[in-house]
Amino acid sequence: MIGCLLVHGFTGAPYEVEPLAEYIKEHTDWTVVAPILPGHGETLSLKSVSCTDWIDCAERELLTLLGKCEKVYVIGFSMGGLIAAYLAARHPISKLVFLSAAAKYVNPSQVKEDVLEMVHDFRRKQLHENELFLRYREKLIMTPPSAAREFQKVVRLARPSLKKIVVPVFIAQGTSDGIVPVASAEYIYSRVSSAERHLHYSAGAKHLICHTGNKKELFEKVFTFLSE
Incomplete structure (x- = not known):
C-alpha cells in the first residue's frame, strides 16, 4: 500500500492542494490524506x-501512514513544503514534492503587478471579481502578528x-x-x-x-515522478 500526505500552507486549508489530491485519487488506489493544520x-x-x-x-498523520503503508510520499505546499522538509529529514518517507515552498517569500515585482491589477479592477468597479483580492482579503484581516512570527x-x-x-x-x-519568488525553488534545489x-x-x-x-502539466509531472 502507498500513502500520500499533502500539507497545505499558512492561513490556508486543504483546498490549496485539493485539485492535485483528487488527481492522485482518480489515477491510483493510494491512501491520500490532507489534514487541516490547527487554527x-x-x-x-x-x-x-x-x-x-x-x-x-x-507528523501525526505521517506516522499513521508510515505505520500502515509500504511507501509514503509527502507533498507540501508553501509553508506546508517547509513542514514536509522538516519531517522528511526525520522520517523514512520515499519521495518528497515541494509546491511553491516558502523557503523564501514575497516576490516584490509580482506583488506590484498584482496590486496594479487590483487597482485596475477597482477603477472598473470589478474588484469583487478579482480572485486574488477575494482570496487574500480575509487572510489579511484574520492573521494576527503572532501567527506570522510562528x-x-x-x-x-x-x-x-x-x-x-x-x-x-x-x-x-x-x-x-x-508570495514565493522563483529564488525559493532554486534555493531548495541547491540545498x-x-x-x-x-x-x-x-x-x-x-x-x-x-x-x-x-x-494539467504540473499534475502529470508530479504523478510521473511519484509513480516511477
Missing part, C-alpha cells in the same frame, strides 16, 4: 496556535533540514507567484542532498499553483 481552515483561528502545533499535526519559525526550523534530505525530490514553482531532484517551473502559475497556470 486553519475556512475560518481562521490563529491566535493561540504555534508552529509546533502545525508540525505535530502533520510562520517565520517554521522557515528557520526547516532550512537546516534541507541538507539532510536524501530521498528523490520534485520542486515546482509558479513563474507568476507573488537538498538528494541524488535525484527535479525542478519544474509552471508558466503563468501564481502562488496557488494547484489552481493556476498549466495545472
